[in-house]
Amino acid sequence: MKNSLLLFYFMGVVFVACAQQDPQYSQYMFNQIGINPAFAGTRDVLSANLFYRNQWTGFPGAPTTEVFNMHSPLRGDHVSVGLQIVGDQIGPVGTTSILTTYAYKIKTRKGHLSFGLSAGVIDHVIDYSKIEYKDQTDPYANLGSVAKIVPTFDVGIYYYTKSFYVGYSITHINQPPYGSIKDSATGTVNALIKANQFFTLGKAWQLNENLVFRPSVLVKAVTGLPWSIDLDAGFLIRNALWLSTTLRSSGAIAFIVQYSISSRLKIGYAYDLTISDLSSYARSSHELYLGYDLNLYKTKTPSARYF
Numbered sequence: 674m675k676n677s678l679l680l681f682y683f684m685g686v687v688f689v690a691c692a693q694q695d696p697q698y699s700q701y702m703f704n705q706i707g708i709n710p711a712f713a714g715t716r717d718v719l720s721a722n723l724f725y726r727n728q729w730t731g732f733p734g735a736p737t738t739e740v741f742n743m744h745s746p747l748r749g750d751h752v753s754v755g756l757q758i759v760g761d762q763i764g765p766v767g768t769t770s771i772l773t774t775y776a777y778k779i780k781t782r783k784g785h786l787s788f789g790l791s792a793g794v795i796d797h798v799i800d801y802s803k804i805e806y807k808d809q810t811d812p813y814a815n816l817g818s819v820a821k822i823v824p825t826f827d828v829g830i831y832y833y834t835k836s837f838y839v840g841y842s843i844t845h846i847n848q849p850p851y852g853s854i855k856d857s858a859t860g861t862v863n864a865l866i867k868a869n870q871f872f873t874l875g876k877a878w879q880l881n882e883n884l885v886f887r888p889s890v891l892v893k894a895v896t897g898l899p900w901s902i903d904l905d906a907g908f909l910i911r912n913a914l915w916l917s918t919t920l921r922s923s924g925a926i927a928f929i930v931q932y933s934i935s936s937r938l939k940i941g942y943a944y945d946l947t948i949s950d951l952s953s954y955a956r957s958s959h960e961l962y963l964g965y966d967l968n969l970y971k972t973k974t975p976s977a978r979y980f
Contacts, residue, residue, distance in 0.1 A: 695844055695869045696738040696761050698724065699919060699927040699943035699960050701891050702905065706744050706755055706774065708871045708891075709842035710789030711831035713776040714746035714753020719967040726960040729947070734764030744774060748970060752777055757791070765803035769796045772827070784834035789842075791827040795866070796820060797851050823849035825866065836877040844869045870894040877909075885909040887917070905929075915941070924949025931962065939964045 698704050704724060705712040721743040729735035744755030755774035761767065772793030778785045801816040829842030850865040875889035891903040900922070907917025907929065915931040926948055931941035941962035 695893075696726070696736070696740070696759060697728065698726065698738075698740075699945055699958075700724070700929060700931070700941055700962050701873075701903065702875065702889050702907075703931065703941060703962060703964060704740065704742070705831075705840065705873065706742055706757065707740060707759075708844070709829035709831055709840045709873065710755070710774045710791040710827050711776050711787040711829035711840060711842065713744040713755035713774045713787075713789055714778065715776075715785065715787055715831065715833055716966065717746055719743065719745035719969050721965045721967075723963040724960065726958065728945075728958040730957050730959060736761065736763045738762075744776075745969060751779070753787075755791075757793075765800045767798045767800070769798075770794070770825070772825070781832075784832060784837070787831045787833075789827075789829045789831065791844075793825055794822050795825050795849065796822050821851055823851065823866075825849055829871075836879075838873065838875050840871070840873040842871045844871070867895050867897070883911050885912075887915075921945075925958075937966050 695708070698707060701708060704722060707724075722741070724738070724740035726736070726738040728737070739760045740757070742755065742757040744753060746753040753774075753776040755776070757770070757772045757774065759768075759770040759772075761770075770793060772791045774789060774791045776787050776789035778787035798818060798820040800818045801813050802818070804813075806813075824847065825845050826847050827842060827844040828846055829840060831840040831842075832838065845866045845868050848865050848868055870893070872892040872894075873889065875887065877885050877887045879885050885908065887907045887909055889905045889907075891905075893901040893903075902922040903919050905917050905919040907915055909915050913933045915929070917929045919927040919929065921927065924947060925945050927943050927945045929941065929943045931939055933939045939962075941964075943958075943960040943962075945958035945960070947956050947958075
């Protein structure tokens with residue numbers, strides 16, 4: 674394999690250079706702490722979540738992502754904390770992220786305003802032995818597995834009411850470097866995690882006692898790459914069954930279903946259908962979600978809001 678392609682892997686953009694470096698989630702509306710630390714504790718319960726995503730099924734080296742996160746307000750209603758562990762594998766490149774989160778929220782006239790900060794580390798590993806080399810004398814062919822741990826910091830702000838939310842966040846605000854790699858065509862290139870910006874907006878309208886319409890939008894931006902926009906239109910039926918469709922500007926449509934087994938336990942599934950030129954090689958993606966809420970402080974009305 675030529676060094677230029679190796680560089681492509683090393684930069685962590687083997688998943689086609691039109692996407693952000695952070696993992697992609699179709700069920701982002703149920704995993705907002707994954708993109709905005711200010712979301713921590715806003716549900717007023719201890720919330721624990723598991724995600725598994727298999728992107729571009731059948732495509733060699735396609736991304737797979739596993740996520741565990743939990744967050745909760747502390748007694749006193751202002752301070753919340755959280756923990757997030759993310760494993761992401763893309764071809765020979767694997768990352769494991771561990772982040773802790775602190776959020777502080779204040780009550781406004783109609784809702785709450787929350788400020789959040791996450792701090793943690795990313796363990797970045799590239800296994801050169803998983804790459805097929807046309808030239809066995811390539812200096813990278815005998816490197817084996819190389820790892821580097823770097824710090825990372827995320828910041829965010831989030832405003833919400835029972836039926837509305839808006840948020841803005843920046844992940845990897847310190848843009849941690851992985852190192853450098855030499856390429857015969859381009860020279861030495863520094864590989865780093867660029868800051869990822871996220872803007873979220875959602876609103877719920879109760880159409881009748883059994884039906885709620887909940888559209889939302891997610892905008893993702895990374896310097897030097899096109900913006901990505903997810904437009905979602907969903908319905909909450911009898912406060913238990915959630916059905917929605919998301920149109921993604923990068924060339925995909927997602928169908929999402931979530932069911933609340935009880936007031937504490939819910940399970941979700943997303944099926945992504947690729948509608949870009951990539952559909953000839955990788956037509957679909959699958960994402961599973963399991964969430965559990967625990968009312969630690971036995972509040973009279975835990976905020977089982979529309980979001």
